[in-house]
Amino acid sequence: MVHEPLIRVQEAPFDAGAEQSALLAGRTDIGAVVSFTGLVRDFNERPEVTALTLEHYPGMTESALEAIVAEARGRWDLDGVRVIHRIGRLTPGDPIVLVAVASAHRRAAFEACDFIMDYLKTRAPFWKKEHAQEGDYWVSERHSDHEDAGRWKT
Amino acid sequence: MSLTHLNARGEAHMVDVADKPESRREASASGRIRMLPETLALLAEGGLPKGDVLATARIAGIQAAKRTHELIPLCHALALSKVAIDFTLDEAESCVEVTATCRLNGRTGVEMEALTAVSVACLTLYDMCKAVDKGMEIEAIRLDAKTGGKSGDYRRGAAAEASGGAAVVTGAEGPIVTGEGHGGQVVVGSRCEIASPCIRVKCLAELRERLGVGELSVPLSELERPDVGGLKAALKALDPRFTGLEEGRVLCAVNQVMAGDSTPITDDDEVAFFPPVTGG
Numbered sequence: 001m002v003h004e005p006l007i008r009v010q011e012a013p014f015d016a017g018a019e020q021s022a023l024l025a026g027r028t029d030i031g032a033v034v035s036f037t038g039l040v041r042d043f044n045e046r047p048e049v050t051a052l053t054l055e056h057y058p059g060m061t062e063s064a065l066e067a068i069v070a071e072a073r074g075r076w077d078l079d080g081v082r083v084i085h086r087i088g089r090l091t092p093g094d095p096i097v098l099v100a101v102a103s104a105h106r107r108a109a110f111e112a113c114d115f116i117m118d119y120l121k122t123r124a125p126f127w128k129k130e131h132a133q134e135g136d137y138w139v140s141e142r143h144s145d146h147e148d149a150g151r152w153k154t
Numbered sequence: 155m156s157l158t159h160l161n162a163r164g165e166a167h168m169v170d171v172a173d174k175p176e177s178r179r180e181a182s183a184s185g186r187i188r189m190l191p192e193t194l195a196l197l198a199e200g201g202l203p204k205g206d207v208l209a210t211a212r213i214a215g216i217q218a219a220k221r222t223h224e225l226i227p228l229c230h231a232l233a234l235s236k237v238a239i240d241f242t243l244d245e246a247e248s249c250v251e252v253t254a255t256c257r258l259n260g261r262t263g264v265e266m267e268a269l270t271a272v273s274v275a276c277l278t279l280y281d282m283c284k285a286v287d288k289g290m291e292i293e294a295i296r297l298d299a300k301t302g303g304k305s306g307d308y309r310r311g312a313a314a315e316a317s318g319g320a321a322v323v324t325g326a327e328g329p330i331v332t333g334e335g336h337g338g339q340v341v342v343g344s345r346c347e348i349a350s351p352c353i354r355v356k357c358l359a360e361l362r363e364r365l366g367v368g369e370l371s372v373p374l375s376e377l378e379r380p381d382v383g384g385l386k387a388a389l390k391a392l393d394p395r396f397t398g399l400e401e402g403r404v405l406c407a408v409n410q411v412m413a414g415d416s417t418p419i420t421d422d423d424e425v426a427f428f429p430p431v432t433g434g
């Protein structure tokens with residue numbers, strides 16, 4: 001039995017523990033689950049970030065995430081994938097993104113989770129605007145994110 | 155909470171908005187007019203004695219939005235950047251649903267404009283149909299959503315769920331429009347004739363704020379070549395702000411799939427321009 005990947009784009013917070021439990025519910029064939037949660041930091045391009053606002057491109061966001069998960073499934077033998085990305089206004093400490101990957105073996109779960117995050121950061125249409133003491137600014141792309149994503153080119 | 159149109163002595167006064175920051179404001183309102191099923195059928199067929207009912211009511215609604223300040227005593231005169239009126243014929247409920255959306259970049263909200271547009275569109279529908287049906291009822295005129303301004307965003311239904319303060323507009327349709335740090339977004343509006351081939355263009359995130367353009371429509375006929383490169387050239391010819399499409403890295407998607415300058419474009423395509431992504 002293979003679970004359908006579950007992709008959600010939402011304003012509401014999520015509970016990483018509950019999401020992981022749901023991914024594993026009723027399964028005894030899964031040997032490994034890797035779960036990554038990204039959080040809002042209070043410093044980034046400028047210190048004292050008080051909040052950030054995540055904008056996305058409805059429709060394209062979902063299809064881009066689906067394509068990334070489909071590619072991960074093509075590369076590794078996965079038993080379940082869950083991707084949740086939040087949008088709207090978030091404050092430091094809030095969870096932004098969850099990627100949970102289940103597989104029979106740990107290597108596939110670690111690598112697929114890493115791969116999905118790298119591709120999400122460079123291919124999914126989300127944009128962060130940070131609100132700092134000195135004003136608001138749009139976050140710039142990072143060269144290191146592209147290098148990270150480039151690691152998976154075969 | 156206090157009533158801003160009343161001063162300390164409880165007298166009506168017009169709020170001074172000179173010192174308020176400009177921001178992108180949008181409001182949508184709706185209402186409906188109930189009628190006999192036969193009247194609705196005549197309206198749908200165009201068989202009413204006064205002619206094209208919906209086109210007339212649409213113009214009436216747009217005109218009314220622009221003249222709201224003449225009707226409502228303490229409203230400011232506003233230079234609206236967009237007024238859109240839509241009608242939905244509901245046969246099950248035997249009514250016409252009217253929705254109005256008003257937008258501008260300014261210092262005061264546009265709720266009254268949207269509500270006035272719906273009201274006058276409904277009244278015009280009544281006038282256009284009254285020869286065959288005098289029992290029509292106008293009802294449920296209300297604000298559905300507003301964004302921008304100090305009082306925050308509002309969406310009908312969401313207010314009750316929010317734990318306090320203004321409700322946040324959910325992003326079910328359209329992108330979430332970010333804070334007020336950078337105003338200056340103006341909808342250039344549709345330049346398309348109804349029924350002529352048209353491209354829908356969106357600018358997202360930082361690019362929307364940098365160019366000051368959110369969405370617009372461009373007739374396909376304005377493109378020398380029917381591809382993304384041709385669209386960029388046509389946009390720059392249309393408005394010098396679009397030279398910003400060449401500054402920095404700007405990505406493009408056609409119908410929500412990543413595209414390049416040579417990607418072909420056809421009628422009714424959605425073309426989005428946006429900066430490099432920064433999610434996760």
